[in-house]
Amino acid sequence: MGRDRISELPNALLSQILLHLPSKESVKTSVLSKRWEYVWLKVPGLDLKFTDFPFWGEVFESFMDKLFKFNQGRMQKFKLKYEHIINTCSHRFVDWIATAVDRETQHLDVESEMAPCPRDIMPQNMYKSKTLVSLKLAHVALENPELVVSLPCLKTIHLEHVWYGWYNDQDGLLIVEKLISGCPVLEELTVVRSHDDEDTLPLLRVRSQSLQILHLMFDWGMLSTDFSVEIDAPRLGYLRFRDSQSEMSVVKNLSSLFKIDIDSEFNVKFGITALEPEDITKTKRDTIRDFLNGISIVRHMIISQATLEVLYLYSKLGPIPKFHNLYHLQAAFSSSILQLLPAFLESCPNLTNLILDFSVSTEAEQIDMTNTPPQCLTSTLECVEINKLIMKEETGVKLVNYFLRILQYSRNFL
Template structure:
């Protein structure tokens, strides 16, 4: 039998943000007893629906649905839970490369049951992580259902065997505030895009289709504040302009490997964001980063592990160019290998500027053999430095 939990203890767990344990079917009587105080009054069930919906939002969706069997009061509460989270990763064995058809069917049926039985209330957050190869049409329908419920945050993580077309409504959703798409495929974009309320956009592992449609996406987010482009493939791109006046945070993590053509040319990424306060770049400079008028209010983080690649004149010129564009920042975080790449020739780069406004420097402790000398050379370019923080933390993993 499970351990009984008094209402006071349950409320304390809720206030602390901890997960409330959900009992097995054999322990349902204990759950019922736990929800009643010494006088036999069910304090939890007497709370308003909005509070109970908030409580259920802390549970995994599967467990939130299971609370419907606790009592008549709880029967339909889960149909209005503001957060839905579906993840099929538990269906796969970590030892062998196969999945279980029966479990997959149960997973898909469960997702559809939750969406079909849902009431008319809006969805705050919808997260879906699954293999699309099982049934792309059903996955498409699930996303569309979330959009019909005026979803505010859409988090999609897909493993695909062939290109998967996201519903066009994803890119024309007026209620959407946060969009996260992680998918090992070309992201096919519609001809018409309108994201009037989108504040945060994260793209991971996607392959950009071409200059025009990608530019259309970035130009259709007038209030975007945060943009993260993580391990995406730019091979089809030549020029892109990130010109978003409202943008405050920009993260670009380039792929560690790239096509030989991309190595020679890559994509020219022009960044013009007057409100920017945070910029992070991690990669091999296979693309040409062009920052326009970076202010002193920007905090920049750089991780460029290209000591060997720095022997390539094009790559090295891009490295120097990036430092030139960041000369006005007041706070800079860099990895040890970035310093080594900068001074790999064991002499002072002629074009390296003085960072007159830089007062704070953060450096990771992952230092190579030559990093100490390279750091001393770099410090000569920081005449107004006030704080130097050398730590074991990897500054670029945010």
């Protein structure tokens, strides 16, 4: 019979192994043998969903207290997903989070399954942690820190449907600005906003000298326009921008921007009737122009059909800024709006790789595909990939022939 080599490992190593399991699975190892009975209590972390355990109230509270009592050492991670409505010990969750921070946790991940309430306010000691490396908060509340935020090791922040402040309209703006400014080595930031943020975070201002990756997303279908966003991040290399709710979108100092994934209508709403260029106000035109100029250094772009529709209207009012560095473009198109294609490609004079996410529409396309392709592409385009193309569909055949002519022009030029 083979030896149980895993059980022969020292407790410290076994605890590190169990750290990579959800706490529910870690606790189950206690029934393997006497050797494993208390190993789970020494695991330097917690990964727990309240619904994982068939008990709540005082029993659950006793379980958590026992865990903290037996494990007095550093806590590498603390991940807790809880429901503050159905249990009777929800007032203790914030206390446990504060204890985890005091235990020098490196990775803090807290999520409520319901909308935040006043007792979901994260503890103040979180803003002074010297060990936090990653922070993920969802459906909880943040209040304006009463102290100077200092998070010297924090590299990753994820804020999803967070309630920013309860008593002051300016709290939301101050909380986020203080949080970002207190993270001198912040590399990645994700903010998922919802319509509720109108009351607590009407302005999202991201200013960071170290930020490299930014994911900014807004729930779709919101009706409010009382939002705005400002991004000032000179080291930002990747921007995922999915925000059609903000009336103002300002970007500046994006001198390192390499890749952008943009899906925004810039709060230009498309209704039942088609919009005309004059429907875009001068203020909105200036916002779109400044945004495009701000990202014009980008080299790799993913752009949605909704964004292209707005830019096509904009192109009838003024030229789209040139993307001289753009060599890789992935764009979404339907057969009914192929007139957008040449208009946007004209702004990409050095494009070499083009990917079209193509979909066939029931509406007829409104472009003569026999026209001469944009001159700017005939000397640079090397590769075209068309996804979901139906070769038997007439528009698809026209589209293929269109790009074959471009590639032919390119060969003749060479």
